[in-house]
Amino acid sequence: MNAVTPTAKLHDCRDAFVSVLERLGAENSRIVAVCNDSVGSSKLGGFKSKWPERLVNVGIAEQNLVGVGAGLANGGLLPFVCGAACFLTGRSLEQIKADIAYSNANVKLIGISSGMAYGELGPTHHSIEDFAWTRVLPNLPVVAPCDSIETAAAVEWAASYDGPVFLRLSRVGVPDLLPEGHKFQLGKANLLRDGDAVTLIANGTLTHRMVKAAALLAEKGIEARVLNMATVRPIDVDAVVAAAHDTGAIVTAEEHSVYGGLGSAIAEVVVAETPVPMKILGVPGIFAPTGSAEFLLDEFGMSPSAIAEAAIALIARK
Amino acid sequence: MQPNDLDRIARQIRLRDLQAVFEAGAGHIGGEMSAIDILTALYFRVLRVSPDAPKRPDRDRFILSKGHVALALYVTLAKRGFIPEEEISTFLKPHSRLNGHPNCNKVPGVETNTGPLGHGLPVAVGMAKAAKLTGAGYHTYVLTGDGEMQEGSNWEAIASAAQFGLDNLTLIIDHNRFQQGASLKDTNNLAPFPAKLEAFGWDVTEINGNVMDEIVPALEKRGARPHCIVAHTNKGHGISFMQDTVDWHHKVPNAEQYKIAVAELSEAL
Numbered sequence: 001m002n003a004v005t006p007t008a009k010l011h012d013c014r015d016a017f018v019s020v021l022e023r024l025g026a027e028n029s030r031i032v033a034v035c036n037d038s039v040g041s042s043k044l045g046g047f048k049s050k051w052p053e054r055l056v057n058v059g060i061a062e063q064n065l066v067g068v069g070a071g072l073a074n075g076g077l078l079p080f081v082c083g084a085a086c087f088l089t090g091r092s093l094e095q096i097k098a099d100i101a102y103s104n105a106n107v108k109l110i111g112i113s114s115g116m117a118y119g120e121l122g123p124t125h126h127s128i129e130d131f132a133w134t135r136v137l138p139n140l141p142v143v144a145p146c147d148s149i150e151t152a153a154a155v156e157w158a159a160s161y162d163g164p165v166f167l168r169l170s171r172v173g174v175p176d177l178l179p180e181g182h183k184f185q186l187g188k189a190n191l192l193r194d195g196d197a198v199t200l201i202a203n204g205t206l207t208h209r210m211v212k213a214a215a216l217l218a219e220k221g222i223e224a225r226v227l228n229m230a231t232v233r234p235i236d237v238d239a240v241v242a243a244a245h246d247t248g249a250i251v252t253a254e255e256h257s258v259y260g261g262l263g264s265a266i267a268e269v270v271v272a273e274t275p276v277p278m279k280i281l282g283v284p285g286i287f288a289p290t291g292s293a294e295f296l297l298d299e300f301g302m303s304p305s306a307i308a309e310a311a312i313a314l315i316a317r318k
Numbered sequence: 319m320q321p322n323d324l325d326r327i328a329r330q331i332r333l334r335d336l337q338a339v340f341e342a343g344a345g346h347i348g349g350e351m352s353a354i355d356i357l358t359a360l361y362f363r364v365l366r367v368s369p370d371a372p373k374r375p376d377r378d379r380f381i382l383s384k385g386h387v388a389l390a391l392y393v394t395l396a397k398r399g400f401i402p403e404e405e406i407s408t409f410l411k412p413h414s415r416l417n418g419h420p421n422c423n424k425v426p427g428v429e430t431n432t433g434p435l436g437h438g439l440p441v442a443v444g445m446a447k448a449a450k451l452t453g454a455g456y457h458t459y460v461l462t463g464d465g466e467m468q469e470g471s472n473w474e475a476i477a478s479a480a481q482f483g484l485d486n487l488t489l490i491i492d493h494n495r496f497q498q499g500a501s502l503k504d505t506n507n508l509a510p511f512p513a514k515l516e517a518f519g520w521d522v523t524e525i526n527g528n529v530m531d532e533i534v535p536a537l538e539k540r541g542a543r544p545h546c547i548v549a550h551t552n553k554g555h556g557i558s559f560m561q562d563t564v565d566w567h568h569k570v571p572n573a574e575q576y577k578i579a580v581a582e583l584s585e586a587l
Contacts, residue, residue, distance in 0.1 A: 032451065056447060059481075064440040064474035071444020074429055076375055076452060079444075094434050095471075099441055103422055103431040 003193040003215070004226075006208045010173030011148035014043045014112060017169055020155040021080060022046055025054070031159065032056055032072060034081045036065045041171075042082035042112050062087050066095035070105040078106065078159065084118070085111030085127035085168060093133055100164045101137040107165075108158045114144070114168045115205060115255030116283070116293040123287035127168075132260025134166045135233040141186055142232040144168040144254075144262075146207035147176045150230060153184035161186070170205050170255070172293045177208055177228065187231045189239040195223030198311045199243035199250045203230045203262055206253040209297070212304035217311060224311060235265045237273070244274040249314045251279045253302050255293070258282040277317040279310050319363050321530035326587065327397065328358040328530075332556050333583045334393045334406060340576045342389075342410045344418070348566035350390035352494040352527070352551035353461060357382075357394045359533040360459060369399035372426040378456050379429050379445045383438020384463040384492060385419040386568075392416050392425070400427035436469025438462060439489060443475045446487040446544075459537070461490045465497030468506050473518075479544040480519030488537065489520075489546045492527065494553040496564045515546040527551035557582055 025031045025047060033047050034056045048055040056072065058064050062083060069081035081088070088111050089096065100107050111130060118125035135142045143158075143165065145151040151169060158165045177192060189201070193214050200210040207228045214224040225247055227239055243250055250270065252263035263280030270278060281302050288296050297303070301310065319327075331354050339345035361367070365378045382391045389409055396403045401416075408414035415424035419433030430441045442460035449456055462472065479487055491511055495502050502509060512522040521541045525532035527549025536547045553567070554560025557579045571579055 053451065058474070058478045061474035061478065063436070063471035064443070064478055067437060067440025067471065067475065068444035068447065068478065070430060071441040071446070071458075072448045072451075073444075074379070074441070075445045075448020075454065077448050095437065095440070098431050098434055098437055105430070 004177050004211055006175035006177055006211055008175065010175055012171055012173055013145060013148050013151040013169050014171055016148035016151040017110065017155050018043045018046060020152045022050060024156070024159050025051060028078065030076065030078045032077050032079050034058065034065060034069050034072065034079050036060055036062050036083045036087065038083050038112065041084060042110070044082065062091035063095050066092040067099050069107045070099035070103060073105045073107050080108045080110055082110040082112060084125070085114035085130050086125055089127060089130040089133050096134065097137055101140040104139050105164055106162060109164070109166045111166065111168045113171045115170055116288060116296050117171045119292040119296055120290055122290065126288060128256045128283045130168060131232050131254070131256050131262060135265060140164050140166055141234065142166045142168070143186070143230050144204040144232065145230050146203055146228045147174050147178055149176050149178045149180060149182050150184060153182050154230065157184040157186065168204065172205050174205055175208050177211060187234040187236050189236040190228040191225070192228055193224065193226040195225045196247050197222045197224055198315050199225040199227060199247045200307065200311065201227045201229050201243065201250060201262070201266060202253045203228060203232070205255050205293070206302060209302060209304050209307060210253060213307035213311065216304055216308040222312070222315070229262060232262050232265055235269060237269050240266050240269040241273045244270050244276045248318045249277050251281065251307065251311050251314055253281040253307060255297065256282050258284055277314050279314045281307065281310060321534065324358050324362055324530045327362055328355050329556070329583055329587050331358060331390070331393050331397060333580065335390050336557070336576070336579055336583065338389055338393065338406050338409050340571055341407065343570055344410055344568070345389050345570070346386045346568045348496065348553040348560060349384060349463060349492065349494065350387045351555045351557060351560065352553050353384070353387055353492045354390050355528045355530060356461060356490055356492065356533055356549060357390055359530060359537055361394050361398045363534055364537045365459070367427065369427070372400060376454055376456050379442070379458040381429055381432065381438040381442050381460040382420060383432050383460050384435070384466055385432030388418060388420045391420055395425070395427045401425060435463070435466040436471040439472050439475040442487060443479050443482070443484065446479070446484040447482050449486055450482065450484065457486050457488065459488045459490065461492060463497070464491055464493040464495065464502050464509065465505065467491060467508050467511070476515065476518045476520065484544045485540065485542050487544045489544070491546065491548050492551055493548055494551045496553045496567065498567050500564055511546070511548045519543060521545045522548060524548045524550065528555045
């Protein structure tokens with residue numbers, strides 16, 4: 001296959017989210033947006049001006065935010081509950097567990113500015129624990145799209161999926177990787193480049209860095225497979241097993257703690273099915289120092305060149 | 319259904335609840351006895367619900383936010399025809415759908431899963447807001463404990479209910495004055511409740527929550543603002559030795575106590 005080439009233009013995936021939400025909102029009056037004073041940061045201004053009554057703003061009250069979302073769904077509406085991922089998941093985790101996941105409420109949780117998107121604001125505003133917190137909950141798919149095309153496709157899918165969803169979005173600009181017209185499939189990874197020396201797996205803002213790392217590896221004659229794995233739960237077991245089997249080494253990278261996130265989910269499959277060496281890249285179990293998201297990702301060894309070096313070191317352990 | 323008939327049904331529900339707690343060796347009998355008159359009035363007089371079509375879109379909504387008294391809800395739902403009456407004997411047994419807190423995906427008539435306190439009222443606000451947005455005519459009721467009102471999430475919801483103008487929402491606080499380990503007064507005394515709710519923009523009605531003649535009109539009252547019923551109740555109501563003692567939050571009667579309690583409730587029948 002031809003390797004994917006990242007576009008030069010960078011996209012804020014929130015724009016893709018609201019663009020699809022407004023298109024679907026025009027077709028389906030059951031769609032409502034629910035937020036915690038986050039009209040601006042969730043980019044819901046357009047939705048609000050079109051349908052002011054369908055924008056339910058509960059104010060700065062995240063427990064109520066999620067509970068109200070569950071109640072709106074019970075009343076026959078299709079709520080998209082939006083808030084900064086750090087508050088949406090951290091402040092209201094028990095509501096997500098009991099009111100949404102356990103009650104199986106048809107609510108779409110949209111975590112905005114996830115990971116370290118609020119870099120300089122510090123660890124209170126980082127959401128690098130949310131994969132770990134949400135992926136242990138039954139009934140709740142956890143999805144982190146890698147670009148604006150996958151974001152749009154995932155929002156479209158979430159609206160048609162009958163059940164709760166946690167969609168983890170960033171505000172950091174990313175290039176487009178997936179083809180126009182891409183359809184999102186829950187629990188299915190996308191092959192962005194094929195190779196047999198090592199597999200690089202990522203989602204969200206890390207996928208394009210993996211693609212660039214693979215290009216650097218190719219310059220050294222090392223052919224890496226690259227998988228975009230937006231769905232953290234349910235994990236794509238077949239793609240992970242095939243990667244381990246075909247390439248014998250797996251590097252993962254995510255804008256999340258190295259504990260409990262995408263890498264952990266993949267490792268759970270690898271150790272049970274086809275043990276091979278792995279390197280899990282992410283935030284190394286610390287509260288991050290001051291810096292932008294891009295700076296911090298580089299700082300934690302997730303620049304394309306550092307990922308390539310990690311892959312080379314891992315291949316040596318095969 | 320008239321208050322006398324409702325009283326008779328409430329006593330039958332109390333008796334079945336007591337028997338199930340005794341047989342299961344667990345339950346939250348004190349808070350069940352305090353709430354059963356309210357549950358009875360809701361399910362046998364006030365709520366427009368259909369056991370044959372429990373998900374009918376225009377049904378009235380009821381949330382038992384004090385989910386630990388699930389048994390009282392199960393007995394009431396069984397008596398109202400939502401689940402078989404004989405199923406009550408499976409309460410807390412392995413694989414029974416009747417566990418210690420109600421599950422909306424298994425038990426018809428249950429609207430949302432409760433158990434952790436402070437969850438029901440925010441969900442009720444969402445239900446009532448949905449009716450406002452869709453034009454549905456249903457009314458939403460939610461029953462909390464008085465100790466439960468210590469959870470901050472309730473006050474987030476109380477503020478938003480007023481902001482949204484939810485005149486289709488009724489909160490009933492089962493004010494039995496005791497929580498798990500001590501009295502409300504000795505723990506974190508939110509009482510008196512009325513001025514606090516009124517300050518948030520709610521209408522408030524105070525009633526004796528164990529008297530049908532007071533419960534029914536309060537539940538049927540409609541106004542221009544969200545409505546809170548502060549229901550003064552007795553923990554363990556109907557069983558003399560349980561009444562108004564903190565000990566009976568989740569204690570189980572021994573054989574002798576059970577016999578006395580059955581006799582007292584049967585006499586009232």
